[in-house]
Every structure is written in structure tokens, then in C-alpha cells.
Amino acid sequence: MKIYHLSHTDLDGYACQFITHFYFKNVKFYNSNYGKEINDNFNAILSDIEKDENFEKAIILITDLNLTLSQCEEFNKICQEKKIKIFLLDHHQSGEECAKKYSWYLLDSKRSATKITYDFFSKICHCDSELSRFVDVVNSVDIWLNEDKNFELGKVFLGLIANAKEINRVMFKEMQVYYMFFLLERARKFIDKENSNVLLDNATHFIKKDFFTKDRDDTLANLISNFVVEKLSELKGDFTIEYEGYKGILTVNIGSTSIIGNDFLVKNPDYDFFVDISSRKTLSFRANGKIDVSIMAKNLVGGGGHKNASGGLFSGYKDSANYNYIKAQFLDLIKSKELKKENMNATTNT
Template sequence: MNTYHLYHLSHTDLDGYGCQLVTQHYFENISFYNSNYGKEIEERFLEILEEMEKRKAAKNLVLITDLNLTVEQCEILEKELQNASVEARLLLLDHHKSGQDSYENHPWYLLDDTRCATKITYDFFSALYTPDTALSRFVDVVNAVDIWLDQDSHFELGKVGLGLVANAREINRIMFAKPNSHYLLTLLQSTQAYFDQPSPHIALDEAIHGLKKRYFRADKPDDTLSNLVSSHMVSLLTRYKERMSISYKGHKGILTYNIGNVSVVGNDFLAANPDFDFFMDVTSRKTVSFRSSGKIDVSKMAKALANGGGHPNASGGMLTTFKDSFVYDRVLSQVKEIISKNEEK
């Protein structure tokens, strides 16, 4: 089965990423996707179908883990796969009892509420291939905390891992899905070095800041974690800047989504990319922030687009017609349309 191209959709918590750490061990050709519950699952599945159509691999496996699907979602997924131009097998491995109806009606839906999804995934693939001692131990740590075995010797270590994933928000998941996935899986892989230390949960807890710095520092001079993250984000934005570019009245800008720390990242990006005139960040709450290096008065831009205002180089407002999305390209399309309609007035 590892000759397949694997499209692995999983949840966004420790158990979800733990499942992906397992498949990363067993598969060479993988595309990772992550989702919370609800509508996002369907949007991520459409992304999988789009990538599958482009790749046209001979063998494809769509794996969904740590996400319970409704009966309606199961039917949608089956129909979309049947209509795809490439053939793909579908497998879901989960432990949420709320998926019982879906499990009873779909043979590709495996449900076991006695183990976390990471353990179900590991047990499934290690039975097909070769068990791995180190990976098995990591799986036991995830299992202890995810199904809350508070008397288990791995429980406290699992709690630290739970917090590690929950607080690893340095790379925006919507804008940079692949870099975010790489970051989280690298952090989880690094945790295993602390499992044999005395009081491993304390050792790992104290090491997390350093693990994050090590990831973002790479070959850069040492600095604060905040500055290293900002530098990394500017590098990512620079790499993808043409894909993320927008224009307003002849001025070129970049659109980000829930970037955070707009003043630092925005100004650093504009300093590093003089071919861009403004920086625009929209959030899931419809608020929008603008930054400029002096080539455009963004207070006027904020007033025209978002009924806002501020300073010539730093302004904000609200895009009242903006509809939140889980897919960056749809956010980009919306903002381009808002700008286009404003320029037509």
C-alpha cells in the first residue's frame, strides 16, 4: 500500500498530527491536510480532489483520521470520488462514538472508541508493514492523554504534547498549510528525544522554547523567538508573494489572512520587498489592517474599502461583506472582488 500517493486529512490537535507522524513513517508520497470539524472538512476534501486531479498518480489513497464524519458528509465524499477522473481508495480511521451511524453504513469507515486515532492508525499500518519501537512509544503517549488515561505513566508527557500542538501557532495554517504541517511534525518528532530523560514531561516542557527557536533559527544568528518567527514569516511571504499579490489603483500589495503581529511582519516584509507598496491583512472577524512604506496613503485606502482610517502608513477598518473561508485562495478572490468593485465606482 505504500506504493500509493497518500492524501492524509486529519484533525488539528495532538491526536490529529500524531496520525500524520505515523503515516510519514510508513509512506514516501504524502500530501497532508488538516481540518477542524464541520464545513472545513468538505473544503479540504475538495482541495484533495483538485490535487489528485493534477497529480494523476496511478494509485491513490485518501485517508481521513481523527475526524468523525456525518452520514451526509460520507455520501458527499463517496460521490465526489466516484466522479473524479482518477481512481482512489478511501479509508477513515477514527475513535469518536458520534460517528457510529456513518461507521455502520460505510465499509471504509473504521471506528474504535477504545483507542485514540493515532494508535488506530499505527496499529493498522504497523500490522501491514514493520512495527517501530520508538514510534510505538510516541503513540502510547498520545493515547494516554487523548483518551484521558490519567493513571498511565505516559499521561503527564502527553499533556505537554497536547499543549505543544495547541500553542504552536507561529505559522498560519490557512495561508501556509504545508510549512505549518512540516513545523508541527518536526516538533513532534523532536519530542521523542526527551522520553528517556528523568521526569520526561518536565524536561520536554522546559525544552519547547528551544525546540521552536531551533526550527526558526536554521542558519540565522541567534535572536528572540518572536524575531526569528517574524523573519521566517517574511521569508515565507516573500517566497509566495506573487501568488498572494493584489493591486489597488496602480499600487502593488500583498494580502495576508490572520497573520498576527501586523506592524512588525508588515513593515519587515515591505522593507525586504521594495517592489510592493502596501501590506493588507484581513481576519476571520472581518477586520482589516493596512501598512505602507510611504508609497501609498493607506488611510485613504482603508476609508474607501473598509470604512476605516488611521495614519498614512498604518490604518485599519472592517470589510463588512467579507465571508470567512478555510481556503486562502477564496479569501484572496473575495478581497480582489471587493477592490475591483470599489475601483469601478
């Protein structure tokens, strides 16, 4: 049996996955906001299930996300056809109509999704007192029990996850989830301590440094940059693109483009350029002397800048949580410009 667990991108969503990970080890995690992103993740899950030799034992678990009726109808039909078990644990009242129609849609608006998930699995497996206390902290802030003893610590939990932007969830999905687990595991050690909320708030910076520190101490910013460059170097085959015979890498919302882009090109001399695309449709181009990215930016999106650092706006870009979809858009952009150039040359020659 393998569980494919889709959850929300906030404290409650990651805490649900933390609980699933506590009880089961054969789990693959996905995270989503609402709308089309849920469908994109569901399709990604189906693709992963089909690649699994034991796909007939697959279970799709959705937590802290309420679906629309059309999504329920689509997911239900597909799961029945493929004989995949599906169940949803949620607490958003807006899913009431779905819960009434589908038996696999379990809804309780009086508990956080984290508490629903814990209560569900603890009955099937076993109770755990320490995990239960962790659940109480998340529950207190998620359903806003401001008189609860755990509420102030819950607020720090909330901020800890909301501000954990260090690892890109589009490019490094698995690592990003386990980073959240690391933070939650460290955070729950503060439960029951005196002034626990203040202690955790003070310790947050050092908890993050513990995750990113390897050989030597450094500033958190440098540690994160080194980590990202290392991961990009490990996975560069997945992110590689080509432009007019030059080899480059395409990233998404990577942040600190000048530092990370330059560090990556220095550590990977076989690459000629670095491009990052943001949710705001902006493109950041970086090079290390092998290609003039100001010309590249101009040719692709009418942008410009310096030889080794330029930018532009990809007006036709559609943001997504699916890296392959984003990469396909950029490759289509390159191809369209190449075809336009070929047509212009053909017209000139005739």
C-alpha cells in the same frame, strides 16, 4: 501510489500524520476542523489529485475527523465515480452511524486516532518500538488515561501542539505541517526520561528556536518574524493583489502586522502596501510611504487611521481555511468599490 491525508488540527490529528509520514514518503497533508472546512479540504484534495499524472493510484486517508452521513454519501459517490480509494480511521463515537453504513469508515472509540493509525499501518508494514512508545504517550492524553505513566508527558505534548501558532496554516500549509512534525520528533526524544514532562516543558522554547534559527541567534519573536517575511517573499506571487495601480500583498491572520508588514515592504521595495485580514473580519493596512492606506481603508471598508498604518472592518467577510477563497473575497471588494466609483463618475459627467 500517493496518499492524500486529511486530519484534525490537534495533537491526535497531527500525530496521525506523523505516523503516516513515518511509513510513507509520497504523502500530501491537509488539516481541518469540523463542518464546512472538511468539505473545502476534500475539494482541495480532489483538485490536487486531478493535477497528478498518476491520479488513478490516489488514496484519500482521513483521520481523527468524524463525518456526517451527508458527507459520507457525497465523498463515497465521488470516490466511486473517480475510482479513488478512501478510508477513514477515527475514534469519535458520533461517527457510529457512518461506520455501520460504509465499509471504509473504521471506528474504534477505545483508542485514539493515533493508536488506530499506528496499529493499522504497523500490521501492513512493520512495527517500530520507538514509534509505539510515542503512540502510547499521545493515546494516554487523548483518551484521558490519567492513571497512565505517560499521561503527564502527554499533557505537555498536547500543549506543545495546541500552542504552536508560529506558522500560519492557511498561508503556509506544507511548512506548518512539517513544523508540527519537527516538534513531535523533538518531543518524543524525552520519552522514558526521568521527569520527562518537566524536561520537555522547560525545553519547549529552545526547541522552537532551533527550528527558526538560521544564521544567528535572536529572540524567538524576531526569529519568527524573519521566517515569516522570508516565506512571504518567496511566495509573494501567490499573495499579490492590486489596488488603483498599486501593488500589494494580502495575508491572513499573520499576526504582528506592524513588524511583519514593515519588514516585508522594506525587503520588497517593488510592493506598495500590505494588508492582513483576521478571522474577526478586521483589516490591517500597512504602507511605506508610497500610498496613503488611510484613504485606501476608508474607500474599501469605511476605515481609516494613519498614512502608513490603518485599519477597518470587512463586515461581509466569510472566514475560511482556503486562501484562494479569502483572496477572491478581497478582490471582489476592490472590484465592487471600483465599479461604484465608475458609476458615480458617469452620473456626474452626465
